[in-house]
Every structure is written in structure tokens, then in C-alpha cells.
Amino acid sequence: AQKITQTQPGMFVQEKEAVTLDCTYDTSDPSYGLFWYKQPSSGEMIFLIYQGSYDQQNATEGRYSLNFQKARKSANLVISASQLGDSAMYFCAMRSGAGSYQLTFGKGTKLSVIP
């Protein structure tokens, strides 16, 4: 069975600082994908970044990067130069299993950016 664990229910970061949100995963499938989504207080789910299990390099998208450590089964999200608008819930998710596209989500981390 697939499982995503986010152990930080809440995190605080000073504006302009970097922050790392933790995510560990469990799957027996060699082919999988890892995703991060942002959910602001307004409720929508916004795709941030994707990492494939066979990708050699860590994914980056602007201020977001994914620290992918395959042996440790971790896929931490790093947000650089935090902004007030980064305050939101952040969900790690995984797709795995041949022919399966469903996403399994973690419980999320609530990030608060302090001015």
C-alpha cells in the first residue's frame, strides 16, 4: 500500500528566509511520481512541483525545489525567499502502481510566514 507521511503539522518561517517541508513516502513500486500542492485559505489546490522516481536531478520551479532522496524515501519541499503569500497548507502526494493515476495525499503542513 502507498503511504505519504508529513510529520510537521505546522511550521513558521520568517519572511525572506528559506523553509523545508518534510515528506516521506512508502511504495513497493519502482515507478512513481511525487507532487507538492499548495492550498491557501481560499481552498483551491495549486500544483507546485513534480518529481519522477527515475529523474536524476532534483526538480525546481522558481522558488520551489524538491529535495529528492530516493534511498531515504523522502521528497522534501524547499521554499526559498519566503513571502507572506506562501502562508498556506502544503500537501505532498504520490502516484504509484502500474496504470494507476490516483494520488495519495499526506495530511499536510500548515506554513505561516511571519513578517
Place this chain on the structure above:
Amino acid sequence: EPEVTQTPSHQVTQMGQEVILRCVPISNHLYFYWYRQILGQKVEFLVSFYNNEISEKSEIFDDQFSVERPDGSNFTLKIRSTKLEDSAMYFCASSEEFSGGNIQYFGAGTRLSVL
């Protein structure tokens, strides 16, 4: 930028009534999904739909749920006889043919309140 559109944003219904939640996926996407998020909990997969049929469904997606793509642009989720525990945020998502991770883009959600 193309986006997934969901209507209504909030639906209030009486227990036992039928509701239909509507979604317009991104126009060139071929895979469609419904997820739900009970307040304060993680996002859960309900069903995926491809080529006019269900491709995967979770154990949550029982006989009271059904999905349909009635006209080539809309994608609907019907809950036949709502229960109090169906109160949740329902998200529609869509993705392209599998490439680059099959990234799912979510709508803003419909908040369903069952009284």
C-alpha cells in the same frame, strides 16, 4: 491560463437529497478525477475517468456515487442520497495523456454541506 472550473462553489442540501457537482476540465485533457476533503483532513481519491469510463475508484466511491461526461466538456459527480458524512470539499481534477508525470490540475472545489 487554462483552468479547471467547478460549479457551484458551495452547495447546501438536505440529507437524502440528490446533488450533482459540475466540473469543466481543461479542454485538451483526457483524464478526469474527483477527490474529496473532509474539513481538516487529507484529500482522498474518489474516482478517475478516461475514455468515457471509470478507470479507477476507491472504496469510498460506492453505489451512491456516479460520474458522467454528458456532453464532451462537462464532467459531473452525482451523489444519489446524501448523508451527513458526505459533507466535504469536492475537488475535480484533470490531466493530459500520461506524459511528464501526468500532473493533475485541480479546480477550486465545491463545498458540499449536508444538513
